[in-house]
Amino acid sequence: MAETHSLQDMRQQAAVAAKVFIQRDYTNGTMCQFQTKFPSELETKIDKQQFEETIRTLNNLYAEAEKLGSQSFIEGCLACLTAYTVFLCMETHYEKVLKKIAKYIQEQNDKIYAPRGLLLTDPIERGLRVIEITIYEDRSFTR
C-alpha cells in the first residue's frame, strides 16, 4: 500500500519526459515475447543487465502461460466436455499466469524502476503489443 501511494505521488508530482516502447519479438513465431534490445533512452537511467533480466523473466512467464503442457490440455478437454461451463467457476491457466505477471511487474516497479524515475506498464494494458516504459523528469527524487 505504501509503495502504491508513493508511485501515485510520483505521478502527480512528476512530469512525463518520454515514453519508450519495447516491441514484440516474432523471431520464434506468434508467441508473446518481447525484444530484449536495450533502448538508448534508458542508458543513463538503468543498468542494462537489470533491464534484460526483467524482460527475460517476463518472456519466460508468457511462455509458461502459452505452454502446451499437460495441464492446459486437461483443462481444455474438461472445458470442452462440460460445454465450457467450467470456466464459470474456475479461471484458466493463462489468467493465473497473467496475475503472476502483474504481481511481478508491481514488484519490479517498486524495487527497481520507481526509484530511478521509471514506470513499467503491464503489457496486458496495451493488448500485449508493447511494454511501455515511462520516463519521468528527475525532479523530486534523489538516489
Place this chain on the structure above:
Amino acid sequence: MKNCEYQQIDPRALSVSPLSVQNHAEKKVQRPRRKWEVFPGKNRFFCDGRLILARQNGVLPLTLGLIIVTSGLFFAFDCPFLVKHLTVFIPVIGGVLFVFVVTSLLRTSFTDPGILPRATADEAADIERQIDSSGSSTYRPPPRTKEILINQQVVKLKYCFTCKMFRPPRTSHCSLCDNCVERFDHHCPWVGNCVGKRNYRYFYSFIISLSFLTSFIFGCVITHITLRSQTVASNLTTNEDIKGSWSSKRGAEESGNPYSYNNIITNCCATLCGPMPPSLIDRRGFHLPDEVIPVASASELELPPFTPKSDANMCTRGTKDVLEKMLHSSDFHGMCPSGIQKTTPLVQEVPRAPATAATSLSSGCSRQLANQAVVDPCPPFSKSNRRDSLHSINPAFRLASPSPTLNRSMPVLGDGRDIGFIPQH
C-alpha cells in the same frame, strides 16, 4: 468474462498522461466509464461488457431459429415414435447434442475473437517516428511494411492505418467489425462475429456438433420412415405393430397377419394406391333435431319374430316417437290425457311391437323421457339412414323402410288428419 482482466487494473493507478494531474479531480466527480463504452470498433456489448457481438450480426437469429425449430420438431414428432419402437436413449442423445450445439454457437458469437486494441497516441507517434527515421528520403511516403524473420523465414508485417500499428503475423483487419483480429480466420455472418484466435475452438466444436446433430436427426427420420414403411409393406397398422397382434412371438409359426397379401409390392399398392373409400359421416348433411333414426330396414332384414328384447324396445320407441310427433303436430303440447286417449286406439291397431309402447305411455307422461331416448337407441341401418337424410322432408311423418306391420297401420294413423307418409323402399 474474458475481458475482465482488462478492467481489473485500475487505469488511474497505472496509466499516465500529460493531463492526468488536471483530469484527476474531474474523474473523481464523473462515473468512471468502462472501456467497452468507449470502444472504437463496430461492436455491440451486452451484460456490461461481458458479451461482445459484431454490430452487423448477420443472420445469427436465423441460425438459432433454424436449429431450435428443427430440434423442436424432432423432439415433438420423431422421439415419441422412436422411444416406443427403439430405445429411450434417442431423445437423451439428441438433447445432449442440441445443448452442445447451442452452447458452442453462443460461445462463438459472444466471445471476443482476439481483437487487438488500437495503439495509444504515444505508441502511434513512436512508430511514426521510427518509420520516418528508417524510411527513405523520397517525396512519397514509404510503404508501411516491416520485414522480420520468423523461424528463418522472411515475413512482411503490414501497417494498419485504422489501428495505427504494425499488425502481428497472421493478424488481419476485419472491415465489418473495424478491428484487427489475431489469427483472423473469417467473419462468419451465421455466427454474427469474426472467427479468430480466441473463438476458433468454439466455432470448430459448433460445426462438428452441428454435423453430428444433423446426421443424428436425419438418421432418426429415416428410421422413422422405414419403420412406418415396414408397416405399410406388411399391411400392418402401427397399433397392431406395437401390440404385436400378428407377431410370431404370440406363438404362431410365421407372422400370421391375415390381411397381408404376402407380397411387399402388393401390400404397398393396397395401402398407398388402393381404392379410396368414401367418408361415412356425411359432414355436410343437415342435422335434423328430431330425425328418426330409422326403425329400419327391418323390412330389408326381415325382422325375426324372436328379436332380443332390447332391440324390440328400441324399435318400439322409434315407432312410438313417430306416433307422438304426429300427435304433437296437431294437438297442444303436454296434453297428456288427450294424447294418451288418442294414441291408444291407434296403438291397438298395431300388433305386437308397440304393445310395450302402449304400456309405457299409459304409465304416465313419460313422453318426454321417451322422446329423449328415441334418437339414439334405434340401430341405424346404414343404407336407409343415408337415404333418410337425403330425402326427409318432415321426419315426424315418415318412416324409413317401415316394417310390414306398420305399413298396414298407416292408414289408421292417417285417420282424420292431414298426414302424409312417404314410405321408403
